[in-house]
Amino acid sequence: MQTHQVIFFDAADTLFHIRGSVAEIYQHYAVQHGFKQTPNSLLAIKQAFSRAFKDAPPAIFATTEPTALKQSERLWWFDIVHNVFYRVGMFEGFDEFFEEVFEVFADPATWTLYPETEHVLGTLKARGMELGIISNFDSRLFPVLRGLGIERYFDTVTISSLSQAAKPAPKIFQLALEKHAVDPEEAVHVGDSLREDVEGAAKAGLTSVLIDRSPAEAAPGIHRISSLDQLLPLLARL
Structure with a gap:
């Protein structure tokens, strides 16, 4: 008898990843606007x-109205990016740079699927199996999922900015479970962050799986995989 009814996934760096690196993208666009x-x-x-990121509050907001939410998300990221370039070198065209680079991360072309994801x-x-996403990504995740062609696989998508909770808080996992009407022990969560995904899911009562694509040794007490392909045989053993 199948024990687990739902498999939840983190999004970025679990199902897909950035082309290049975040720092490279920010530097590329910053230089175009005057960064030295x-x-x-x-x-x-x-x-x-x-x-x-350590200094910032969680990306959770009081509103779920689409226009106000997008404005709140943008302002949250503006503060993050302003903080970064205040430290590494501010430049005159920062506002224009931010508007451009913010949209870059909503563009599916900025991201690419891991080969085994689909x-x-x-x-x-x-x-x-029912599938869901639990992510601290903001609402830009939706066009990314559509553009990468994987939106159709997911029954639910739960993001922090719409949930008024962010991983590793149990609340965001509980909200996702409620959408599927399942108990925590009937769900698995897969993600790349030890704190947000593994510890957060475990505290909420879900079976947690760490995806770590680096050649690291197995950690005691943690279900660890180095590729999503390894999830299938792992689920058979759980």
Whole structure:
């Protein structure tokens, strides 16, 4: 008898990834608007983003009205990116740069699927599994999913900016479970973040799976895979 009824996935760096790197994209567009590039700029931008995310509040908002939500998301990201370039070098054309680069990450061409993603999703659907996404991505995720051609595989998409909760908080997992009318023990969550995905899902009562594509040793007590292909035999053992 099949124990797990729903498989949830994180989105970015689990199902798909950026072409190049985030720092490269920001630097590329910043230079076009007046940023003074140095040999250390890429590393500085990457480090500044890490610090800016740690300093920022979660991307959760009081509104779910589409226009107000998109404005809130944009302002949240404006503060993050402004924080980054305040540290690495502000430039006169920053506002125009931000408007352009913000839309870049809503463009499916900026992202690419992992080679095994569609095969795994298609196999799970063919087996009668319900599939969902639980992500701290904002509403730009929807055009990305459509553009990458994988929106059709998912019964639900739960994102932090619409849920007033962000991973690793249990609330966002609970909201996703409610959409499928299942209990936590009937669901699996797969993601690339030890804190947000593995620990967050486990605290909410779901079976958690870490996808880590680096050649790392298995961690005790954690279901770890290095490719989504390995999820299928893992589910058979769980």
